[in-house]
Every structure is written in structure tokens, then in C-alpha cells.
Amino acid sequence: MVTLADRMAESPLSVPDAVRISMLLAEVLRGIHEQGRVHGAVCPRNLALAESSVTLLDGDADLNYTAPEGAVDARSDIFSFGAMVFEMFLGRRPNGAESTGSPAVDRVLLPCLAADPQRRPARMQKVLLELRWLKMAARRAAAVSSAKRREARLAARLDAQERAVAEMQRSAGEAVVLLRAQVAAARERAGTPRPDSADAATPLTARVDAVEQSVESMKKHTDEFEHSVAADLVDIEESMRRQATAMEAIRNQLTQTDVVVERMVKALESLQRAVLDRDESGNSTIVVN
Numbered sequence: 001m002v003t004l005a006d007r008m009a010e011s012p013l014s015v016p017d018a019v020r021i022s023m024l025l026a027e028v029l030r031g032i033h034e035q036g037r038v039h040g041a042v043c044p045r046n047l048a049l050a051e052s053s054v055t056l057l058d059g060d061a062d063l064n065y066t067a068p069e070g071a072v073d074a075r076s077d078i079f080s081f082g083a084m085v086f087e088m089f090l091g092r093r094p095n096g097a098e099s100t101g102s103p104a105v106d107r108v109l110l111p112c113l114a115a116d117p118q119r120r121p122a123r124m125q126k127v128l129l130e131l132r133w134l135k136m137a138a139r140r141a142a143a144v145s146s147a148k149r150r151e152a153r154l155a156a157r158l159d160a161q162e163r164a165v166a167e168m169q170r171s172a173g174e175a176v177v178l179l180r181a182q183v184a185a186a187r188e189r190a191g192t193p194r195p196d197s198a199d200a201a202t203p204l205t206a207r208v209d210a211v212e213q214s215v216e217s218m219k220k221h222t223d224e225f226e227h228s229v230a231a232d233l234v235d236i237e238e239s240m241r242r243q244a245t246a247m248e249a250i251r252n253q254l255t256q257t258d259v260v261v262e263r264m265v266k267a268l269e270s271l272q273r274a275v276l277d278r279d280e281s282g283n284s285t286i287v288v289n
Helices: 004-010 015-034 074-090 103-112 124-190 201-281
Strands: 047-049 054-056
Touching (some): 004 047, 004 074, 015 047, 015 074, 015 124, 074 103, 074 124
Antiparallel strands (some): 047 054
């Protein structure tokens, strides 16, 4: 059995993992509270983790996650929940109702960590509403981050290929210049043969011609290679342009979808909060499933 304490001791939780475990824990606590019970010892070592579920174990309370008023009720469980979630996100326990540095996370946790129990949410249902909002914001941020990383990798590959081509062109140019100088020197020597070897220049001239032909062949292959690489670069740039256009279209679609979803979530939140507030005040007994 792996507990949340074990998991956090291994390595920091990723944001998606922290959001997922937080929502599972909130659902478990909501179920406990809706049965008219409280747990009273919500802490990392009492939370068992499975692939797609969590289980709150019986055990002693941990003072590091206990509400300051010392009472054991739904609001004290919610305080313990907030302290645990804070640690999942930041890797350390909170110092009071401390900001996490993220407005989206603060919106969930700061009410839970209020020193005054009356300022905390009275029900886990309210906390779950905020967690759903946080999950949506985390997914949107992850999508944008992934697109930016993909663009950065493509840009790095293009830059590396351009540098490699430039270096190859420089090396080939230097080799051609050196070989031409050697050919010129050889031709100069070939033009002044020794008196006792009138035909000595002929083989040397043939070798010089062969070298020069090799140089010309190398130059031709280099030009062909440069042309091929240039064509590849154009293809890569065009592919990057198409991908950038596609990603921008996806971003626009995500933004439009997010706007619609946000409006629906806000409307649902407003309705559920109003119903919960009326239920808490005793003016209504309506229950929203």
C-alpha cells in the first residue's frame, strides 16, 4: 500500500497528479460528510493511493494538518484537506492561509486554510466546484505549454541544420581553395621538367588534370548538396509554418471552447452556491445532485 506521504517523499507531484488526487480526496470527504460523519485525521499518511482512487484510512491525526481550533467537524476536515493539497502543489506545509503564488490554486485553498472556521467552506461540494475550475485551468495551461515546447524543438532543429550546412559549406570552400592552390603549384612544376626527362611532365600533367577534375566534381557535388539542403530547409520552414497555423487554429478553438465552458461553469457555480447557501441558512432544503 502506497500512501500520499510515501508518494510525496519520493519526488514532487506534478500539477496534473496533484489536481487528480485532490479531486479524488474531495469526493471521498464529501461522501463521508454527506453521511453525517467526519474523519478527524486527514493527513498524508492516512491517504492510500491507487491507480484511479484514494482511500482515507483510520489512524491518528497529524498535528501538522490539524485545524487550529482543535475541534473535529466537517470544517476541520476541510482545513486538513487544504493543508494537504497545499503541500502537494508546493512540496511544503503552509504557514497559515499562505498564498501559493497561483491565483487559481489560491481560489481553492485560501478559504480552506482560514484560521476562523466560519470563514471556511461548510461543505466539500463548494471545494469540488473550485477544483473543477482548477482542473480546467490546468488542462488549458498544459496545452499551451506543450504547443510552445513543440515550437521550440522545431526552431532548435532548424537552427542546428542551418549551422551544420553553413559549416559544411565553409569546409568545402576551404578544401576547394586548397586543392586549387595545389593544382596550380603542380602545374607550375610540370612546366619546367628536368632536361634528362622530357616526357616527365606528361604523367604529372595527367595527374594534375585528374586532381582538377576531382576538385570540379567535388564542387559540383557540394553545389548539389547545398541545393538539396536549401530545398529541405524550405520544406522544413513550410512545414513549421503549416504547423504554427494549425496550432494557432487549435488555440483559437480551445479559447472559444474555454469561454463557453467557463460561462457554463460560472453559471453552474452561481446556481449551486446559491442553493448551498440557502440550505446552510435553513431557508431551503433543496438538494442539487
